[in-house]
Amino acid sequence: MNPLKTLQLLIDRPEALGAIERPEGLGRTGLLGYLAGTVGLFVFLRMQSAIPPGLPSFLMVLLFVLSANFFFAGVMHLFMDLTGVRGSASRLFLAFGCSDYLLTLLVPMGFFSGLDLLNGFVWLCLCFAAVIYARVRLVRRLYPVSINKALLSIWLPYAGFSAVFFAAFIYGLAWLIWLVI
Amino acid sequence: MEEQTNGAVNPGAQPKAPEQPAAARGTSLWLKVVTVLFALSLGAAFMVITRADAARKTKPKDMDLSKLAGLSQAKKNAVAVVEIYGAISQGNSSRSWDRGSQQIAKRIKELADKKDVKAIVLDINTPGGSVGAVQEIYSAIKRAKAETKKPFIARFGEVSASGGYYVASACDLVVALPGTITGSIGVIFSVNNFEGLMKKVGFRNEAIKSGKFKDIGSPTRDMTPEERKLLQAMIDDSYEQFVAAVSEGRKLPVEEVKKLADGRIYTGRQASTNGLVDKLGDLQDALDAAGEMGGIGKNPRVLKESDPFEQIMSLMDSKLQLSGAKALTDAMDVSPSVEYRWYGH
Numbered sequence: 423m424n425p426l427k428t429l430q431l432l433i434d435r436p437e438a439l440g441a442i443e444r445p446e447g448l449g450r451t452g453l454l455g456y457l458a459g460t461v462g463l464f465v466f467l468r469m470q471s472a473i474p475p476g477l478p479s480f481l482m483v484l485l486f487v488l489s490a491n492f493f494f495a496g497v498m499h500l501f502m503d504l505t506g507v508r509g510s511a512s513r514l515f516l517a518f519g520c521s522d523y524l525l526t527l528l529v530p531m532g533f534f535s536g537l538d539l540l541n542g543f544v545w546l547c548l549c550f551a552a553v554i555y556a557r558v559r560l561v562r563r564l565y566p567v568s569i570n571k572a573l574l575s576i577w578l579p580y581a582g583f584s585a586v587f588f589a590a591f592i593y594g595l596a597w598l599i600w601l602v603i
Numbered sequence: 604m605e606e607q608t609n610g611a612v613n614p615g616a617q618p619k620a621p622e623q624p625a626a627a628r629g630t631s632l633w634l635k636v637v638t639v640l641f642a643l644s645l646g647a648a649f650m651v652i653t654r655a656d657a658a659r660k661t662k663p664k665d666m667d668l669s670k671l672a673g674l675s676q677a678k679k680n681a682v683a684v685v686e687i688y689g690a691i692s693q694g695n696s697s698r699s700w701d702r703g704s705q706q707i708a709k710r711i712k713e714l715a716d717k718k719d720v721k722a723i724v725l726d727i728n729t730p731g732g733s734v735g736a737v738q739e740i741y742s743a744i745k746r747a748k749a750e751t752k753k754p755f756i757a758r759f760g761e762v763s764a765s766g767g768y769y770v771a772s773a774c775d776l777v778v779a780l781p782g783t784i785t786g787s788i789g790v791i792f793s794v795n796n797f798e799g800l801m802k803k804v805g806f807r808n809e810a811i812k813s814g815k816f817k818d819i820g821s822p823t824r825d826m827t828p829e830e831r832k833l834l835q836a837m838i839d840d841s842y843e844q845f846v847a848a849v850s851e852g853r854k855l856p857v858e859e860v861k862k863l864a865d866g867r868i869y870t871g872r873q874a875s876t877n878g879l880v881d882k883l884g885d886l887q888d889a890l891d892a893a894g895e896m897g898g899i900g901k902n903p904r905v906l907k908e909s910d911p912f913e914q915i916m917s918l919m920d921s922k923l924q925l926s927g928a929k930a931l932t933d934a935m936d937v938s939p940s941v942e943y944r945w946y947g948h
Contacts, residue, residue, distance in 0.1 A: 426638065430630045458641075465648045475656055526637075529644040536651075601915075 425451040452516030459522030466528035494579040509565040521556040681904040682893040683714040691732025704736035708743035715747035721897030731766025731944035744773040754896040758889035759783040766943035772852030778889040779871035787945035788864035790841040
C-alpha cells in the first residue's frame with residue numbers, strides 16, 4: 423500500500439492501528455516516517471549550523487533517532503505491560519515512525535526561523551509538542567488507556583532521561599566543586 | 604452490495620471503485636499538498652545550505668591571504684611552558700598522571716616535536732631530587748635541543764636548588780628572581796640509623812649476604828669505614844657529573860664551577876653575579892626572552908601544561924589521597940638514595 427494511503431488511514435481511522443489485523447503497509451510507512459522526520463530534523467539543524475554536513479552526519483542523526491525511538495517504544499511497552507495493558511511493541515515503534523512525519527514541518531520552519539519569525543529553538547519545541555500530541559493519540563488507539571496514562575507513558579522515557587541527566591549534572595557539579603576547593 | 608440485493612449484474616458495466624467519503628478525500632488531498640510542499644521546501648533548503656556551505660568554503664579565497672598568513676602564523680606559534688614543581692623523582696606508580704621525571708621528559712619531547720612550539724620555558728620550583736630522575740630530565744632536554752634546535756629557557760621560582768639547577772644547566776638561558784634560592788650544587792646520600800631504637804624495643808635484624816657490601820646503607824647498624832669510602836667514591840663521581848654538566852651548560856671552566864659547587868646556596872642575585880644565572884626577572888621576562896629567542900617576539904602565545912585528562916586525574920588523585928597520608932609515608936620511607944637535592948627547603 424502507498425505510504426500516503428496508510429497515513430491517510432491512520433489519520434482518518436486511528437483505531438485501525440489497534441485492530442486485530444495490522445494495517446497494510448504500516449511497516450513501510452513507519453520506517454519511511456523515521457527517514458522523512460530525520461531528513462526534516464537534519465535539514466533544520468543544518469540550517470541552524472548546529473551539526474556538521476555530510477552523509478555520515480545524517481546517518482548519525484538517523485541512527486540516534488531510530489535507537490532513541492526503539493528504546494522509548496520498549497520502555498513504554500514495558501510500562502504498559504507492567505500495568506496490565508496489552509498491546510504490540512512493534513506497532514508502537516512503527517506508530518512513532520508515523521508521528522515523526524510531523525518533523526518534516528521543521529524544514530519550512532527553518533526558513534521561518536531564518537526570517538526571524540520566532541527563535542529556532544521555539545519552532546523545534548513546537549514541532550516536538552506536535553509529535554508528542556500525535557503520539558498520545560496513537561498510543562491511546564494502540565493500548566486501551568486514558569489520555570493521562572498515555573501522556574504519562576509518553577513522558578516516562580523523557581522524564582527518565584532528564585532525571586538521569588540532571589542527577590549526573592548535579593553530581594558533576596558537586597564533584598567539580600570538591601575538586602577545586 | 605447493490606448488485607446482490609438487486610439480483611442482476613450488468614456484464615458490460617465496469618466495476619466502480621468504492622467511493623471515498625468526503626473527509627477521506629480531504630485528508631488525501633491535504634497529505635498530497637503537504638508532500639509537495641515538503642518536497643519543495645526540502646529542495647529550497649538544500650539549495651540554501653549548499654550555497655551557504657560553498658560561500659563558507661570560498662570565503663578565504665576572496666580575501667587577501669598574504670595579509671592573513673602572517674597573522675595566523677603569529678597566532679599559531681607559541682612558547683610552551685613545562686612545570687617542574689616539587690621534589691624530582693622517578694615516580695613509583697603506574698599512573699600516567701604522576702608527575703615523575705618520565706612524564707616530564709615525555710612532555711618535553713612532545714612539545715619539542717610540535718611545529719608550533721618555537722621555544723620551551725621550564726618553570727622550575729624544586730629543591731632537586733634523585734640523581735637518576737634529574738638526569739633523565741636533563742638528558743631529555745639535551746636530546747630535544749640537539750634534534751630540534753629549539754631554545755630552552757629555565758625560569759626559577761621560589762627555589763631551584765641542586766637537581767633543579769642541574770636541569771637548568773642544560774638550558775640556553777637561565778632567568779631567576781633576585782630572591783630565588785638556587786645553587787646547592789652537590790650530591791647527598793643520607794642514611795638513617797635505627798640501631799639504638801631497635802635495641803630498645805628488642806628488634807634485631809639479621810642479614811645473610813652474598814658479599815660484604817650487599818647491605819650497604821642498612822639502617823640497622825653503623826656504617827663501616829670501607830662502606831663510607833665506597834659511598835664517598837660514588838658521591839664524588841656523581842658530583843663530577845654535576846660539575847661537568849654545569850661547566851658544559853654554563854660554559855665555565857670546571858675549576859671555577861668547583862669553587863661555586865661546595866653545596867652552598869645562593870640568592871638569584873648572587874647567582875647572577877657569579878655566572879650561574881643569566882638574567883634576573885619573573886616568568887613574563889622568561890616568556891618574553893623565549894619568544895625573542897624563538898623568533899616570535901615579545902609577549903608570545905603561551906602553550907600551558909598538558910593533557911587535560913592527566914591534569915584532572917592528577918587533581919582527583921591528590922584529593923582522593925588521605926590528607927597528609929602520602930607525606931607521612933614519604934617521610935617514613937627510610938630507603939637511602941643518592942640525590943641532587945637541597946634539604947633546607
